[in-house]
Amino acid sequence: MADLDPTYIQAPEHRSDANVTPNQPEEIPVIDLSRIEDPKDVQNVISEIGEACKTWGFFQVINHGVPYVARTRVEKTVKTFFDLPVEEKLKVKRDEVNPVGYHDGEHTKNVKDWKEVFDVYFKDHMVIPSSTDPEDQGLRVVHNKWPQFPSDFREACEEYARHAEKLALKLVELISLSLGLPKERFHDDFKEQMSFCRINRYPPCPRPDLALGVGHHKDADVLTILAQDEVGGLQVSRRSDGVWFPIKPVPNAFVINIGNCMEVWTNDKYWSAEHRVVVNSTRERYSIPFFLLPSHDVEVKPLEELVSPENPPRYKGYKWGKFYVTRNKSDFQKLEVENIQIDQLKVVIT
């Protein structure tokens, strides 16, 4: 049997064969977004989105308005980049000061992921907190790193990110309506959004039984728009019992998942599901998530409209930017403790 570097080995309860029930008929909803143009159907779509956010925290969308050519262009271009020799890729290596670019040693919950990534900020200059020290209120502007080759890498990524952001904000409006709130309810939260795109490449793995492409985690963002290729491997943990379900690749669909911010804003009505990526021994896999992040100064706490004496706030509020930079510290190194998670901000309700 092939050897595996021990830093990749998951604990037995987190390996790909744990807590999986084969041949489950239950499917994560696939929603046709073109139906919102039909005044007779739009309300049904909003209800279906609300239901999916509650029961799964995941759904897929088709006929979403993102041009097929923009998606296929970025998919092709990033593959050309990842096929370069590693010395070339390391020229645009990410570091702790400017956490964008290429990286091949990411950890999720202190176990190394079987993947390489390239991160691109949504805008070429992004305002983020300057340090993880809560006393330090400073901000800094960070910039993208772009490889010289392939020459259209930057243009393809920027074009794709613009489309993904548009879809993400549209979905936030629909989610807002599904909560009985005005569709503009969250508009102000994205004025200086810290959103970014990540390109994930999962190489074939000699021991898919021991390692994972991404270990189990919840996304910290508002919502994620994910383009996955046809290989498959993404799994979601069902809210009701934690059993893992595959998110089957649907051609030209996007997988949408709710992140921590939306879960906190809705006081747990909507669910930010644990998910993970299983790898395989023969095929590489690509995925491109767009993480919709609020502005650094947004206070994330349960919305006043959604709490009441019967449904008191379940979370202490947190300043988005500080939370985010603190949480991401452990992406670069194995820390002695698990990085901060929103559950640590839960209020104990008696």
Ligand SMILES: O=C(O)CCC(=O)C(=O)O
């Ligand atoms: O590759 C995937 O399908 C999901 C990746 C993911 O969950 C992440 O990057 O946060």
Ligand SMILES: [Fe+2]
């Ligand atoms: Fe994720």
